[in-house]
Amino acid sequence: MKKRVTLTFPRRTVHMPVTYRLAKDFNVAANIIRAQVAPNQVGKLIVELLGDIDEIDASIDWMRSHDITVSVTSREIVIDETICVDCGLCTGVCPTEALSLHPQTFQLQFTRSRCVLCEQCIPTCPVIAISTTF
Structure with missing residues (x-):
């Protein structure tokens, strides 16, 4: 099972080795798509x-118990x-080459698997063909 999540760390938990704990304690692999x-x-x-799925859910519960949103x-x-x-303007700003001709x-x-949701392609498109969904 795969689940894409956004984690927001308060200042006091930024130092925690979260991805290590996910792998060691829950047997959950964490592929970092974007980090700030x-x-x-x-x-x-x-x-x-x-x-x-049960391990992923348990790991999410653990993160929430440590005040990680x-x-x-x-x-x-x-x-x-x-x-x-197909003008290709978006391919020039895509940092991961998720867009190509x-x-x-x-x-x-x-x-899609290479996309990190940086959204740089959206304002670049001259015909407004690129957008995001929620």
Whole structure:
């Protein structure tokens, strides 16, 4: 089972080795998609949790017991293919190369698993074909 969540750490828990504890105590793999963490500041992680659903739920309960806010991320980048003109401008700002042009057809390709929801592509699209869903 996979579950993408956003973790918000209060200042006092930023130092905790959360991903280590998830793996060691709950047998849950944590793939960090996006991170904004600094000492003595509120931290934010977007993490994809992978493991048994009961273990994932137990790990979420554990994080919440340590005052880490956990919210299930259902936001995704959406491309309206009826509007997209395959200009490729979005590919130039995509830091993970989730957006690319097919080398032979020059049609836009979106690899969702590489997307880190940075949303840099949204304002770049001249025809407003890229948006997010909740």
